[in-house]
Structure formats: C-alpha cells, structure tokens
Amino acid sequence: MSGTTMIVLIVLISVGSGVIYDMYKKHLExxxxxxxxxxxxxxQLAEVTAQVTELKQRVQTLEAIVTDSSYSVKQEINKL
Structure with a gap:
C-alpha cells in the first residue's frame, strides 16, 4: 500500500465513524x-378512561331515576 492510499483510508474511516456516531446519537434522541x-x-388514556367510567356511572344513575315508577308518577302529578 502506498502512503496516499493509507491516508485516504484513515480519513474515510475517521469520517465514517463520525457519521455513524452522529446517526447513533440521533437514534437515541x-x-x-x-x-x-x-x-x-x-x-391521557388513563384520564379518558377515568372520565368514561365516571360518565357511565352517571348514565346508569340517570337511567335508574328515569325508569323508576315513582318518577313517572311525579311527572304525571306535575302535569296536573
């Protein structure tokens, strides 16, 4: 190998390793x-899940109130 070839190889290896190192840093970032x-x-998923659970409980409570027979009687009394 001539001196020029060795210098070119050393430069290529140095530049190549620098490029690979920068690529690795970018990958880690x-x-x-x-x-x-x-x-x-x-x-965010945990927050949304908690909100959905709370809303389901509210809907169940409202359904229980609306489907209760005393509620419909109160509605009819209020209409009179």
Missing part, C-alpha cells in the same frame, strides 16, 4: 422522544 410521547399518551 428519537427513541427518547418516542418514549416520552408514549408516556404522555398513556397518561
């Missing part, structure tokens, strides 16, 4: 962002 977004999504 992306992975961290995705992880943060997933955690936020899980928190």
């Amino acid at each position: 992306f992975k961290h962002k995705v992880q943060d977004n997933n955690q936020d999504a899980h928190k």
